[in-house]
Amino acid sequence: xxxxxxxxxxxxxxxxxxxLYKSFGSNDVLKAVSLDVYKGENVVVLGRSGxxxxxxxxxxxxxxxxxxxxxxxxxxxxxxxxxxxxxxxxLKIGFSFQNSALYDSMTVRxxxxxxxxxxxxxxxxxxxxxxxxxxxxxxxxxQTINQMPSELSGGQRKRIGIARTLILNPEIMLYDEPTAGLxxxxxxxxxxxxxxxxxxxxxxxxxxxxxxxxAKATGDRVAMxxxxxxxxxxxxxxxxxxxxxxxxxxxxYNFIK
Amino acid sequence: xxxxxxxxxxxxKGFDSFFIDLNSAVKFNLRFFKELFLPxxxxxxxxxxxxxxxWKSLPLISLTGFITGLVFTKQSRPSxxxxxxxxxxxSLVAIAIIKALAPLVTALIAAGKVGSNIGAEIGSMxxxxxxxxxxxxxxxxFKFLVVSRVIATTVMIPILMCYTGCVAMLGSYIxxxxxxxxxxxxxxxxxxxxxxxxxxFSSLTKAVVYGYTIGIVGCYQxxxxxxxxxxxxxxxxxxxxxSMFLIFVEEILIVQITNSIRG
Numbered sequence: 001x002x003x004x005x006x007x008x009x010x011x012x013x014x015x016x017x018x019x020l021y022k023s024f025g026s027n028d029v030l031k032a033v034s035l036d037v038y039k040g041e042n043v044v045v046l047g048r049s050g051x052x053x054x055x056x057x058x059x060x061x062x063x064x065x066x067x068x069x070x071x072x073x074x075x076x077x078x079x080x081x082x083x084x085x086x087x088x089x090x091l092k093i094g095f096s097f098q099n100s101a102l103y104d105s106m107t108v109r110x111x112x113x114x115x116x117x118x119x120x121x122x123x124x125x126x127x128x129x130x131x132x133x134x135x136x137x138x139x140x141x142x143q144t145i146n147q148m149p150s151e152l153s154g155g156q157r158k159r160i161g162i163a164r165t166l167i168l169n170p171e172i173m174l175y176d177e178p179t180a181g182l183x184x185x186x187x188x189x190x191x192x193x194x195x196x197x198x199x200x201x202x203x204x205x206x207x208x209x210x211x212x213x214x215a216k217a218t219g220d221r222v223a224m225x226x227x228x229x230x231x232x233x234x235x236x237x238x239x240x241x242x243x244x245x246x247x248x249x250x251x252x253y254n255f256i257k
Numbered sequence: 258x259x260x261x262x263x264x265x266x267x268x269x270k271g272f273d274s275f276f277i278d279l280n281s282a283v284k285f286n287l288r289f290f291k292e293l294f295l296p297x298x299x300x301x302x303x304x305x306x307x308x309x310x311x312w313k314s315l316p317l318i319s320l321t322g323f324i325t326g327l328v329f330t331k332q333s334r335p336s337x338x339x340x341x342x343x344x345x346x347x348s349l350v351a352i353a354i355i356k357a358l359a360p361l362v363t364a365l366i367a368a369g370k371v372g373s374n375i376g377a378e379i380g381s382m383x384x385x386x387x388x389x390x391x392x393x394x395x396x397x398x399f400k401f402l403v404v405s406r407v408i409a410t411t412v413m414i415p416i417l418m419c420y421t422g423c424v425a426m427l428g429s430y431i432x433x434x435x436x437x438x439x440x441x442x443x444x445x446x447x448x449x450x451x452x453x454x455x456x457x458f459s460s461l462t463k464a465v466v467y468g469y470t471i472g473i474v475g476c477y478q479x480x481x482x483x484x485x486x487x488x489x490x491x492x493x494x495x496x497x498x499x500s501m502f503l504i505f506v507e508e509i510l511i512v513q514i515t516n517s518i519r520g
Contacts, residue, residue, distance in 0.1 A: 062392075101385060101390035102390075118394075119395050
Protein backbone atom coordinates (compact mmCIF):
# COMPACT_ATOMS: atom_id res chain seq x y z
CA UNK A 1 0.00 0.00 0.00
CA UNK A 2 2.84 2.38 0.93
CA UNK A 3 4.68 1.62 -2.37
CA UNK A 4 1.50 2.14 -4.28
CA UNK A 5 1.00 5.55 -2.67
CA UNK A 6 4.60 6.55 -3.42
CA UNK A 7 4.10 5.58 -7.08
CA UNK A 8 0.91 7.57 -7.18
CA UNK A 9 2.78 10.48 -5.67
CA UNK A 10 4.99 10.60 -8.79
CA UNK A 11 2.21 10.55 -11.39
CA UNK A 12 -0.14 13.43 -12.18
CA UNK A 13 -3.63 12.89 -10.76
CA UNK A 14 -6.49 12.67 -13.29
CA UNK A 15 -8.61 14.80 -10.92
CA UNK A 16 -6.91 17.44 -8.79
CA UNK A 17 -9.06 19.51 -6.42
CA UNK A 18 -7.50 22.32 -4.41
CA UNK A 19 -9.03 24.54 -1.69
CA LEU A 20 -12.54 24.26 -3.07
CA TYR A 21 -15.20 26.49 -1.56
CA LYS A 22 -18.87 26.45 -2.46
CA SER A 23 -21.80 28.02 -0.68
CA PHE A 24 -25.51 28.44 -1.43
CA GLY A 25 -26.63 31.71 0.12
CA SER A 26 -25.48 31.68 3.72
CA ASN A 27 -24.99 27.89 3.69
CA ASP A 28 -21.29 27.01 3.29
CA VAL A 29 -21.38 23.55 1.71
CA LEU A 30 -17.75 22.92 0.81
CA LYS A 31 -14.89 24.48 2.79
CA ALA A 32 -11.28 24.14 1.61
CA VAL A 33 -11.80 20.73 0.04
CA SER A 34 -8.74 19.19 -1.60
CA LEU A 35 -8.55 15.76 -3.24
CA ASP A 36 -6.44 13.85 -5.78
CA VAL A 37 -7.70 10.93 -7.84
CA TYR A 38 -5.15 8.87 -9.74
CA LYS A 39 -5.51 6.82 -12.90
CA GLY A 40 -7.28 3.50 -12.41
CA GLU A 41 -8.36 4.34 -8.86
CA ASN A 42 -11.80 4.21 -7.26
CA VAL A 43 -12.12 6.95 -4.63
CA VAL A 44 -15.19 6.87 -2.40
CA VAL A 45 -16.43 10.14 -0.91
CA LEU A 46 -18.42 9.27 2.18
CA GLY A 47 -20.62 11.56 4.17
CA ARG A 48 -24.07 12.26 5.50
CA SER A 49 -26.84 13.62 3.30
CA GLY A 50 -26.54 17.35 2.64
CA UNK A 51 -22.78 17.54 3.25
CA UNK A 52 -22.02 18.58 -0.33
CA UNK A 53 -20.93 15.25 -1.82
CA UNK A 54 -23.09 15.62 -4.93
CA UNK A 55 -22.14 19.30 -5.23
CA UNK A 56 -18.49 18.20 -5.36
CA UNK A 57 -18.94 15.92 -8.38
CA UNK A 58 -21.26 18.39 -10.11
CA UNK A 59 -18.43 20.94 -9.90
CA UNK A 60 -16.04 18.35 -11.34
CA UNK A 61 -18.43 17.79 -14.28
CA UNK A 62 -18.85 21.55 -14.78
CA UNK A 63 -22.57 21.51 -13.88
CA UNK A 64 -21.89 23.93 -11.00
CA UNK A 65 -19.13 26.46 -10.52
CA UNK A 66 -17.15 26.87 -7.33
CA UNK A 67 -16.86 30.10 -5.35
CA UNK A 68 -13.08 29.68 -5.12
CA UNK A 69 -10.40 27.05 -5.47
CA UNK A 70 -9.55 24.94 -8.51
CA UNK A 71 -10.68 21.68 -10.09
CA UNK A 72 -8.40 20.17 -12.73
CA UNK A 73 -9.70 17.19 -14.69
CA UNK A 74 -7.23 15.45 -17.03
CA UNK A 75 -5.01 18.52 -16.77
CA UNK A 76 -7.78 21.02 -17.65
CA UNK A 77 -9.03 23.63 -15.17
CA UNK A 78 -12.81 23.04 -15.48
CA UNK A 79 -13.94 26.54 -14.45
CA UNK A 80 -11.66 28.19 -17.02
CA UNK A 81 -12.81 26.12 -20.00
CA UNK A 82 -14.88 27.67 -22.78
CA UNK A 83 -18.16 26.05 -23.86
CA UNK A 84 -16.59 24.00 -26.65
CA UNK A 85 -13.65 22.76 -24.57
CA UNK A 86 -15.99 21.87 -21.71
CA UNK A 87 -18.11 19.74 -24.07
CA UNK A 88 -14.96 17.98 -25.24
CA UNK A 89 -13.86 17.32 -21.66
CA UNK A 90 -17.32 15.98 -20.79
CA LEU A 91 -16.90 13.30 -23.47
CA LYS A 92 -14.19 11.87 -21.20
CA ILE A 93 -16.35 12.02 -18.07
CA GLY A 94 -19.19 9.62 -17.31
CA PHE A 95 -21.76 10.75 -14.76
CA SER A 96 -24.16 8.27 -13.17
CA PHE A 97 -27.00 10.17 -11.51
CA GLN A 98 -28.64 9.25 -8.22
CA ASN A 99 -32.04 8.69 -9.84
CA SER A 100 -30.48 7.44 -13.11
CA ALA A 101 -31.88 10.43 -15.09
CA LEU A 102 -32.98 8.24 -18.01
CA TYR A 103 -34.93 10.10 -20.70
CA ASP A 104 -38.54 9.09 -20.00
CA SER A 105 -39.77 9.55 -23.53
CA MET A 106 -37.11 7.30 -25.09
CA THR A 107 -36.60 3.53 -25.10
CA VAL A 108 -33.45 2.01 -23.57
CA ARG A 109 -31.91 1.81 -27.07
CA UNK A 110 -32.67 5.50 -27.76
CA UNK A 111 -31.32 6.48 -24.33
CA UNK A 112 -28.04 4.75 -25.10
CA UNK A 113 -27.82 6.03 -28.67
CA UNK A 114 -28.60 9.62 -27.67
CA UNK A 115 -25.08 10.74 -26.62
CA UNK A 116 -23.44 8.58 -29.29
CA UNK A 117 -25.26 9.83 -32.40
CA UNK A 118 -24.82 13.44 -31.31
CA UNK A 119 -21.14 13.24 -30.49
CA UNK A 120 -19.80 10.69 -32.97
CA UNK A 121 -21.58 11.56 -36.18
CA UNK A 122 -19.23 9.55 -38.39
CA UNK A 123 -20.49 6.27 -36.91
CA UNK A 124 -22.60 4.00 -39.13
CA UNK A 125 -25.81 2.29 -37.99
CA UNK A 126 -23.98 -1.04 -37.55
CA UNK A 127 -21.33 0.53 -35.33
CA UNK A 128 -23.95 2.30 -33.21
CA UNK A 129 -25.88 -0.96 -32.75
CA UNK A 130 -22.65 -2.77 -31.82
CA UNK A 131 -21.79 -0.11 -29.21
CA UNK A 132 -25.28 -0.29 -27.71
CA UNK A 133 -25.11 -4.09 -27.50
CA UNK A 134 -21.61 -3.95 -25.98
CA UNK A 135 -22.56 -1.65 -23.10
CA UNK A 136 -25.88 -3.40 -22.49
CA UNK A 137 -24.07 -6.73 -22.26
CA UNK A 138 -21.49 -5.14 -19.94
CA UNK A 139 -24.26 -4.17 -17.51
CA UNK A 140 -26.09 -7.48 -18.05
CA UNK A 141 -29.32 -6.03 -19.46
CA UNK A 142 -29.29 -6.92 -23.17
CA GLN A 143 -32.92 -8.07 -22.97
CA THR A 144 -34.23 -4.61 -22.02
CA ILE A 145 -33.15 -2.90 -25.25
CA ASN A 146 -36.66 -2.03 -26.46
CA GLN A 147 -38.21 -1.29 -23.06
CA MET A 148 -39.18 2.13 -21.76
CA PRO A 149 -37.49 3.41 -18.56
CA SER A 150 -40.85 3.23 -16.74
CA GLU A 151 -40.87 -0.55 -17.30
CA LEU A 152 -37.53 -1.06 -15.53
CA SER A 153 -36.84 -1.70 -11.85
CA GLY A 154 -34.71 0.71 -9.77
CA GLY A 155 -31.60 -1.47 -10.10
CA GLN A 156 -32.10 -1.88 -13.85
CA ARG A 157 -32.49 1.88 -14.27
CA LYS A 158 -29.21 2.43 -12.40
CA ARG A 159 -27.43 -0.06 -14.64
CA ILE A 160 -28.86 1.46 -17.82
CA GLY A 161 -27.76 4.89 -16.52
CA ILE A 162 -24.23 3.54 -16.11
CA ALA A 163 -24.41 1.91 -19.57
CA ARG A 164 -25.39 5.27 -21.11
CA THR A 165 -22.25 6.87 -19.68
CA LEU A 166 -20.04 3.95 -20.74
CA ILE A 167 -21.08 4.21 -24.39
CA LEU A 168 -18.77 7.19 -24.85
CA ASN A 169 -15.81 5.25 -23.34
CA PRO A 170 -15.11 7.76 -20.54
CA GLU A 171 -11.77 7.93 -18.75
CA ILE A 172 -13.41 9.11 -15.53
CA MET A 173 -16.62 7.88 -13.91
CA LEU A 174 -18.56 9.89 -11.34
CA TYR A 175 -21.17 7.88 -9.44
CA ASP A 176 -23.75 9.80 -7.41
CA GLU A 177 -25.21 7.52 -4.71
CA PRO A 178 -25.14 4.40 -6.92
CA THR A 179 -26.83 2.15 -4.33
CA ALA A 180 -29.35 4.62 -2.86
CA GLY A 181 -32.85 3.17 -2.58
CA LEU A 182 -31.89 -0.33 -3.69
CA UNK A 183 -32.30 -3.67 -1.88
CA UNK A 184 -29.12 -5.34 -0.46
CA UNK A 185 -28.82 -7.91 -3.28
CA UNK A 186 -29.15 -5.25 -6.00
CA UNK A 187 -26.61 -3.12 -4.06
CA UNK A 188 -24.10 -5.96 -4.29
CA UNK A 189 -24.79 -6.27 -8.04
CA UNK A 190 -24.20 -2.53 -8.51
CA UNK A 191 -20.99 -2.67 -6.43
CA UNK A 192 -19.74 -5.56 -8.57
CA UNK A 193 -20.68 -3.63 -11.71
CA UNK A 194 -18.67 -0.58 -10.53
CA UNK A 195 -15.64 -2.80 -10.02
CA UNK A 196 -16.16 -4.50 -13.40
CA UNK A 197 -16.40 -1.11 -15.12
CA UNK A 198 -13.08 -0.09 -13.57
CA UNK A 199 -11.41 -3.28 -14.84
CA UNK A 200 -13.05 -3.51 -18.28
CA UNK A 201 -13.13 0.16 -19.24
CA UNK A 202 -9.98 1.18 -17.35
CA UNK A 203 -11.69 4.11 -15.64
CA UNK A 204 -10.82 6.25 -12.63
CA UNK A 205 -13.85 6.92 -10.46
CA UNK A 206 -15.29 9.01 -7.69
CA UNK A 207 -18.14 7.25 -5.91
CA UNK A 208 -20.40 9.40 -3.78
CA UNK A 209 -22.23 7.40 -1.15
CA UNK A 210 -23.30 7.15 2.46
CA UNK A 211 -23.48 3.35 2.18
CA UNK A 212 -20.47 1.79 3.95
CA UNK A 213 -20.97 -1.59 2.24
CA UNK A 214 -20.65 0.15 -1.12
CA ALA A 215 -17.63 2.12 0.11
CA LYS A 216 -15.86 -1.02 1.35
CA ALA A 217 -16.66 -3.04 -1.77
CA THR A 218 -15.73 -0.44 -4.39
CA GLY A 219 -13.26 2.00 -2.84
CA ASP A 220 -9.48 1.78 -3.24
CA ARG A 221 -9.43 4.88 -1.11
CA VAL A 222 -12.07 6.54 1.06
CA ALA A 223 -12.41 10.25 1.89
CA MET A 224 -14.74 11.15 4.73
CA UNK A 225 -16.56 14.46 4.14
CA UNK A 226 -17.76 16.02 7.39
CA UNK A 227 -19.10 19.56 7.79
CA UNK A 228 -17.88 20.60 4.36
CA UNK A 229 -14.32 19.36 4.64
CA UNK A 230 -12.47 16.04 4.40
CA UNK A 231 -12.03 14.83 7.98
CA UNK A 232 -10.00 11.74 7.07
CA UNK A 233 -8.65 10.01 3.98
CA UNK A 234 -7.13 6.56 3.41
CA UNK A 235 -8.20 2.95 2.99
CA UNK A 236 -11.57 1.95 4.42
CA UNK A 237 -9.96 0.44 7.54
CA UNK A 238 -7.63 3.42 8.03
CA UNK A 239 -10.53 5.89 7.89
CA UNK A 240 -12.69 4.02 10.38
CA UNK A 241 -9.81 3.24 12.74
CA UNK A 242 -10.42 6.69 14.12
CA UNK A 243 -10.98 8.35 17.47
CA UNK A 244 -13.15 11.05 15.88
CA UNK A 245 -16.63 10.65 17.39
CA UNK A 246 -18.30 11.87 14.19
CA UNK A 247 -16.61 9.11 12.15
CA UNK A 248 -17.30 6.52 14.82
CA UNK A 249 -20.97 7.39 14.97
CA UNK A 250 -21.23 7.26 11.16
CA UNK A 251 -19.75 3.74 11.22
CA UNK A 252 -21.95 2.59 14.09
CA TYR A 253 -25.07 3.97 12.47
CA ASN A 254 -24.36 2.04 9.25
CA PHE A 255 -23.28 -1.26 10.76
CA ILE A 256 -25.19 -1.14 14.08
CA LYS A 257 -22.56 -2.80 16.20
CA UNK B 258 -31.36 49.77 1.25
CA UNK B 259 -33.49 47.42 3.28
CA UNK B 260 -32.18 44.29 4.94
CA UNK B 261 -34.37 41.23 5.36
CA UNK B 262 -33.29 37.91 6.84
CA UNK B 263 -29.64 38.75 6.43
CA UNK B 264 -29.96 39.47 2.67
CA UNK B 265 -29.75 42.89 1.11
CA UNK B 266 -32.32 44.16 -1.41
CA UNK B 267 -32.25 47.35 -3.46
CA UNK B 268 -35.98 48.06 -2.94
CA UNK B 269 -37.76 44.92 -1.76
CA LYS B 270 -37.49 41.20 -2.35
CA GLY B 271 -40.45 41.16 -4.79
CA PHE B 272 -39.27 44.23 -6.72
CA ASP B 273 -35.72 42.92 -7.01
CA SER B 274 -36.75 39.42 -8.02
CA PHE B 275 -39.04 40.84 -10.75
CA PHE B 276 -36.06 42.55 -12.40
CA ILE B 277 -33.81 39.54 -11.83
CA ASP B 278 -36.44 37.34 -13.56
CA LEU B 279 -36.83 39.87 -16.36
CA ASN B 280 -33.07 39.93 -16.90
CA SER B 281 -32.99 36.14 -16.93
CA ALA B 282 -35.91 36.00 -19.42
CA VAL B 283 -34.21 38.49 -21.76
CA LYS B 284 -30.98 36.45 -21.63
CA PHE B 285 -32.99 33.29 -22.36
CA ASN B 286 -34.52 34.93 -25.46
CA LEU B 287 -31.14 36.19 -26.66
CA ARG B 288 -29.65 32.73 -26.18
CA PHE B 289 -32.45 31.29 -28.32
CA PHE B 290 -31.58 33.58 -31.25
CA LYS B 291 -27.87 32.84 -30.81
CA GLU B 292 -28.37 29.06 -30.75
CA LEU B 293 -30.94 29.16 -33.58
CA PHE B 294 -28.28 29.78 -36.22
CA LEU B 295 -25.53 27.58 -34.78
CA PRO B 296 -25.10 23.87 -35.66
CA UNK B 297 -26.00 21.14 -34.85
CA UNK B 298 -29.53 21.45 -36.27
CA UNK B 299 -32.02 19.14 -34.57
CA UNK B 300 -34.20 18.55 -37.66
CA UNK B 301 -35.76 15.28 -36.48
CA UNK B 302 -36.65 16.74 -33.10
CA UNK B 303 -38.23 19.81 -34.76
CA UNK B 304 -40.40 17.56 -36.99
CA UNK B 305 -41.36 15.44 -33.97
CA UNK B 306 -42.36 18.56 -32.02
CA UNK B 307 -44.33 19.94 -35.00
CA UNK B 308 -46.27 16.68 -35.01
CA UNK B 309 -46.82 16.79 -31.24
CA UNK B 310 -47.86 20.45 -31.24
CA UNK B 311 -49.75 20.62 -34.53
CA TRP B 312 -51.33 17.27 -35.27
CA LYS B 313 -52.24 16.42 -31.68
CA SER B 314 -53.94 19.81 -31.18
CA LEU B 315 -56.24 19.34 -34.18
CA PRO B 316 -59.24 17.71 -32.42
CA LEU B 317 -59.46 20.46 -29.79
CA ILE B 318 -58.80 23.26 -32.31
CA SER B 319 -61.41 21.81 -34.73
CA LEU B 320 -64.11 21.66 -32.10
CA THR B 321 -63.36 25.12 -30.70
CA GLY B 322 -63.09 26.75 -34.15
CA PHE B 323 -66.32 25.19 -35.42
CA ILE B 324 -68.29 26.19 -32.32
CA THR B 325 -66.83 29.73 -32.38
CA GLY B 326 -67.96 30.29 -36.00
CA LEU B 327 -71.37 28.73 -35.45
CA VAL B 328 -72.15 30.53 -32.18
CA PHE B 329 -70.79 33.89 -33.33
CA THR B 330 -73.05 33.76 -36.41
CA LYS B 331 -76.05 32.67 -34.37
CA GLN B 332 -75.54 35.45 -31.79
CA SER B 333 -74.96 38.15 -34.43
CA ARG B 334 -78.07 37.40 -36.50
CA PRO B 335 -80.73 39.04 -34.24
CA SER B 336 -78.82 42.34 -34.11
CA UNK B 337 -78.39 42.46 -37.91
CA UNK B 338 -81.99 41.29 -38.48
CA UNK B 339 -83.26 44.37 -36.62
CA UNK B 340 -81.84 46.49 -39.47
CA UNK B 341 -82.68 43.93 -42.17
CA UNK B 342 -78.98 43.38 -42.74
CA UNK B 343 -78.63 39.60 -42.35
CA UNK B 344 -77.05 39.51 -45.80
CA UNK B 345 -74.03 41.18 -44.17
CA UNK B 346 -73.51 38.18 -41.87
CA UNK B 347 -70.79 36.46 -43.99
CA SER B 348 -68.72 39.68 -44.13
CA LEU B 349 -69.18 40.41 -40.44
CA VAL B 350 -68.21 36.87 -39.44
CA ALA B 351 -65.20 36.83 -41.77
CA ILE B 352 -63.89 40.14 -40.41
CA ALA B 353 -64.34 38.95 -36.81
CA ILE B 354 -62.82 35.51 -37.39
CA ILE B 355 -59.91 36.42 -39.63
CA LYS B 356 -58.92 39.66 -37.95
CA ALA B 357 -59.40 38.68 -34.30
CA LEU B 358 -60.99 35.39 -33.29
CA ALA B 359 -58.90 32.84 -35.24
CA PRO B 360 -55.48 34.05 -34.02
CA LEU B 361 -56.69 34.69 -30.48
CA VAL B 362 -58.71 31.48 -30.02
CA THR B 363 -55.89 29.38 -31.51
CA ALA B 364 -53.30 31.07 -29.30
CA LEU B 365 -55.33 30.73 -26.10
CA ILE B 366 -56.11 27.07 -26.77
CA ALA B 367 -52.44 26.42 -27.61
CA ALA B 368 -51.25 28.30 -24.52
CA GLY B 369 -53.42 26.00 -22.39
CA LYS B 370 -52.64 22.76 -24.16
CA VAL B 371 -49.17 23.16 -25.69
CA GLY B 372 -47.65 25.74 -23.31
CA SER B 373 -48.53 23.81 -20.17
CA ASN B 374 -47.29 20.59 -21.78
CA ILE B 375 -43.92 22.14 -22.67
CA GLY B 376 -43.57 23.70 -19.19
CA ALA B 377 -44.39 20.45 -17.42
CA GLU B 378 -42.24 18.25 -19.70
CA ILE B 379 -39.10 20.38 -19.53
CA GLY B 380 -39.75 21.11 -15.84
CA SER B 381 -39.89 17.42 -14.99
CA MET B 382 -36.72 16.85 -17.03
CA UNK B 383 -35.04 19.59 -14.99
CA UNK B 384 -36.05 18.26 -11.57
CA UNK B 385 -35.19 14.64 -12.45
CA UNK B 386 -31.73 15.74 -13.68
CA UNK B 387 -32.40 14.65 -17.28
CA UNK B 388 -31.22 18.07 -18.50
CA UNK B 389 -28.03 17.70 -16.43
CA UNK B 390 -27.62 14.23 -17.94
CA UNK B 391 -27.72 15.76 -21.43
CA UNK B 392 -25.12 18.35 -20.43
CA UNK B 393 -22.68 15.78 -19.06
CA UNK B 394 -23.18 13.70 -22.23
CA UNK B 395 -21.77 16.71 -24.13
CA UNK B 396 -25.19 17.37 -25.71
CA UNK B 397 -26.51 20.94 -25.71
CA UNK B 398 -29.91 20.61 -23.95
CA PHE B 399 -30.91 24.18 -24.87
CA LYS B 400 -30.56 23.36 -28.55
CA PHE B 401 -32.30 20.01 -28.28
CA LEU B 402 -35.17 20.99 -25.99
CA VAL B 403 -35.71 24.74 -26.28
CA VAL B 404 -34.78 25.68 -29.85
CA SER B 405 -36.67 22.74 -31.37
CA ARG B 406 -39.86 23.46 -29.40
CA VAL B 407 -39.85 27.21 -30.00
CA ILE B 408 -39.35 26.67 -33.76
CA ALA B 409 -42.19 24.12 -33.74
CA THR B 410 -44.66 26.43 -31.97
CA THR B 411 -43.66 29.40 -34.14
CA VAL B 412 -44.28 27.37 -37.30
CA MET B 413 -47.34 25.41 -36.19
CA ILE B 414 -49.47 28.12 -34.53
CA PRO B 415 -49.89 30.10 -37.81
CA ILE B 416 -50.85 26.85 -39.60
CA LEU B 417 -53.30 25.99 -36.82
CA MET B 418 -54.67 29.54 -37.01
CA CYS B 419 -55.41 29.16 -40.74
CA TYR B 420 -57.09 25.85 -39.98
CA THR B 421 -59.14 27.38 -37.14
CA GLY B 422 -60.25 30.18 -39.47
CA CYS B 423 -61.39 27.66 -42.11
CA VAL B 424 -63.28 25.51 -39.59
CA ALA B 425 -64.90 28.58 -37.99
CA MET B 426 -66.03 29.87 -41.41
CA LEU B 427 -67.44 26.42 -42.14
CA GLY B 428 -69.40 26.54 -38.86
CA SER B 429 -70.68 29.97 -39.81
CA TYR B 430 -71.62 28.80 -43.34
CA ILE B 431 -73.66 25.89 -41.96
CA UNK B 432 -75.65 28.31 -39.79
CA UNK B 433 -76.16 30.84 -42.61
CA UNK B 434 -77.04 28.13 -45.14
CA UNK B 435 -79.59 26.60 -42.75
CA UNK B 436 -81.31 29.94 -42.15
CA UNK B 437 -80.88 31.89 -45.39
CA UNK B 438 -80.24 29.04 -47.88
CA UNK B 439 -77.11 30.90 -49.08
CA UNK B 440 -74.93 28.88 -51.48
CA UNK B 441 -71.36 27.91 -50.56
CA UNK B 442 -69.81 30.10 -53.30
CA UNK B 443 -72.02 33.12 -52.54
CA UNK B 444 -71.22 32.87 -48.82
CA UNK B 445 -67.45 32.82 -49.29
CA UNK B 446 -67.51 35.46 -52.06
CA UNK B 447 -69.27 37.86 -49.73
CA UNK B 448 -67.21 36.80 -46.73
CA UNK B 449 -63.87 37.63 -48.37
CA UNK B 450 -65.09 40.79 -50.14
CA UNK B 451 -64.26 42.85 -47.04
CA UNK B 452 -60.95 41.15 -46.22
CA UNK B 453 -57.72 42.80 -47.40
CA UNK B 454 -54.18 41.45 -47.69
CA UNK B 455 -53.21 43.56 -44.69
CA UNK B 456 -55.86 41.79 -42.56
CA UNK B 457 -54.48 38.36 -43.45
CA PHE B 458 -50.87 39.52 -43.08
CA SER B 459 -51.63 41.06 -39.69
CA SER B 460 -53.29 37.85 -38.46
CA LEU B 461 -50.38 35.72 -39.65
CA THR B 462 -47.96 38.09 -37.90
CA LYS B 463 -49.99 37.78 -34.72
CA ALA B 464 -49.95 33.98 -34.98
CA VAL B 465 -46.17 33.89 -35.48
CA VAL B 466 -45.65 36.18 -32.45
CA TYR B 467 -48.10 34.16 -30.32
CA GLY B 468 -46.44 30.90 -31.38
CA TYR B 469 -43.02 32.20 -30.39
CA THR B 470 -44.42 33.49 -27.08
CA ILE B 471 -46.09 30.18 -26.17
CA GLY B 472 -42.93 28.21 -26.99
CA ILE B 473 -40.40 30.46 -25.30
CA VAL B 474 -42.50 31.02 -22.16
CA GLY B 475 -43.17 27.27 -21.73
CA CYS B 476 -39.49 26.45 -22.25
CA TYR B 477 -38.31 29.24 -19.94
CA GLN B 478 -40.62 28.20 -17.11
CA UNK B 479 -39.70 24.52 -17.49
CA UNK B 480 -35.97 25.13 -17.90
CA UNK B 481 -35.90 27.20 -14.72
CA UNK B 482 -38.19 24.94 -12.67
CA UNK B 483 -37.10 24.62 -9.06
CA UNK B 484 -36.52 21.29 -7.36
CA UNK B 485 -39.35 18.85 -6.79
CA UNK B 486 -42.72 18.00 -8.27
CA UNK B 487 -44.18 21.24 -6.91
CA UNK B 488 -41.81 23.09 -9.22
CA UNK B 489 -43.13 21.14 -12.22
CA UNK B 490 -46.72 22.13 -11.39
CA UNK B 491 -45.70 25.77 -10.94
CA UNK B 492 -43.83 25.73 -14.26
CA UNK B 493 -46.87 24.33 -16.11
CA UNK B 494 -49.18 26.85 -14.46
CA UNK B 495 -46.88 29.82 -15.05
CA UNK B 496 -46.45 28.79 -18.70
CA UNK B 497 -50.20 29.22 -19.28
CA UNK B 498 -50.71 32.36 -17.19
CA UNK B 499 -47.68 34.28 -18.51
CA SER B 500 -48.33 33.21 -22.13
CA MET B 501 -51.95 34.36 -21.98
CA PHE B 502 -51.01 37.68 -20.42
CA LEU B 503 -48.34 38.32 -23.08
CA ILE B 504 -50.72 37.25 -25.88
CA PHE B 505 -53.25 39.91 -24.86
CA VAL B 506 -50.52 42.57 -24.61
CA GLU B 507 -49.20 41.58 -28.05
CA GLU B 508 -52.76 41.61 -29.46
CA ILE B 509 -53.20 45.25 -28.41
CA LEU B 510 -49.80 46.25 -29.82
CA ILE B 511 -50.24 44.50 -33.18
CA VAL B 512 -53.76 45.89 -33.63
CA GLN B 513 -52.44 49.42 -32.93
CA ILE B 514 -49.58 48.98 -35.40
CA THR B 515 -51.92 47.53 -38.08
CA ASN B 516 -54.40 50.37 -37.64
CA SER B 517 -51.67 52.99 -37.91
CA ILE B 518 -50.42 51.33 -41.15
CA ARG B 519 -53.97 51.27 -42.49
CA GLY B 520 -54.20 54.98 -41.67
